[in-house]
Amino acid sequence: METVGRLLRGWRHGRQLSQLDLALAAGVSPRYVSLVETGRSRPSADMVLRLANQLDVPLRHRNRLLVAAGFAPRYRERPLDExxxxxxxxxxxxxxxxxxxxxxxxxxxxxxxxxxxxxxxxxxxxxxxxxxxxxxxxxxxxxxxxxxxxxxxxLAEVRALMRTRLARQVARTGDPVVAALYEEFFADHEPEGPPPGVESEVATxxxxxxxxxxxxxxxxxxxxxxxxxxxxxxxxxxxxxxxxxxxxxxxxxxxxxxxxxxx
Known part of the structure; x- marks a missing residue:
């Protein structure tokens, strides 16, 4: 069963933060973060969003966190042609x-x-x-x-830039479709040189x-x-x-x- 604590722990690990790091950023105690992650404390909707904000969780996944905690989604999704x-x-x-x-x-x-x-x-x-x-x-x-x-x-330079952008996006969002794109074009290829820096994304x-x-x-x-x-x-x-x-x-x-x- 998907629980809000398990989901928050996954995002925290993905951001390479300790419970103390998250607690300090969100203005709560490390013990409280631990209680939420283990399911021994049920956070309010506002607390779910406060923790999600500190973890830079995308809006789509904030809705998922809210639903897992027993609340209604907060964020709408409307196609541009509506x-x-x-x-x-x-x-x-x-x-x-x-x-x-x-x-x-x-x-x-x-x-x-x-x-x-x-x-x-x-x-x-x-x-x-x-x-x-x-x-x-x-x-x-x-x-x-x-x-x-x-x-x-x-092409080699452009591939290196796209490899970096896709890898960063997968790490941030966990989107399986983007991960599949990365696998399709980069999984079977060695990186072409060192990863480009942020300045290269503009200058190249x-x-x-x-x-x-x-x-x-x-x-x-x-x-x-x-x-x-x-x-x-x-x-x-x-x-x-x-x-x-x-x-x-x-x-x-x-x-x-x-x-x-x-x-």
Whole structure:
């Protein structure tokens, strides 16, 4: 049987914290943390959320903790295409369109592409149709030999970055689908050099051969601050910028030839 104490202990171990560490962060006694984890004390809903906050537990799993403790879930999950999410969807679309002529896309927590702008189409011409069937997965699109990988000049560097990002995400969320993606692309391969540092995730470009020309991009990731909705917490905007003047000119030319935003 799933208990709140067992779940909290799993998250605490995953964060490599002692009961004392968690107690100090949450403003409770180590004995209280021990009593909760062993099921000898039933925490209130607010205490469950206080401990979950200190453990950086994702909202989806905070709901699971609350249910295990005998309380109703607190966080809603509404698809972006629902009417009451129209304002959020419109805002995200404006961000994507404003970023043109440079590519930008929205991905969910499992790296499925939710929305894109028109500049992304530049990269999809030679991709195998099976990789473009919904839901299109960004990891598979980028690293599968039938996708963008053959056109990626610095594939080894990009693979190293994605290995680090996926490993970090699995450690934070425990998501089995993300873990399966990691297994699919990295489990049978030795790491290509040492893990990249945080600064490398910004500074390392993705270099493609596109239309017979070299296209160099770097990326940034935008997330929603302090979200109270599971969907908003689990999506991010990946924005790509040209690393040199030639790349900027190539992207501008593509959009001028007819690239346009699409959901």
């Amino acid at each position: 009417p009451d999410m129209a304002a959020v969807r419109d805002a995200v679309l404006r961000v994507l369109r404003a970023h043109e002529p440079y590519p930008a896309l929205v991905v969910d927590q499992r790296w499925n592409i939710v929305m894109t702008n028109g500049a992304v189409e530049l990269f999809l011409g030679d991709v195998h149709p099976s990789l473009l069937e919904p839901p299109v997965n960004m990891i598979r699109l980028g690293l599968d030999p039938r996708g963008l990988a053959p056109r990626m000049v610095n 470009p993705m270099i493609f051969q596109v239309e017979g020309r070299r296209l160099s991009l770097f990326s940034t990731v935008t997330t929603f601050g302090t979200p109270q909705d599971i969907t908003l917490e689990e999506i991010s905007i990946e924005s790509y910028y040209p690393a040199d003047a030639e790349s900027a000119a190539l992207l501008r030319g593509f959009v001028q030839r007819g690239g346009g935003s699409r959901p």
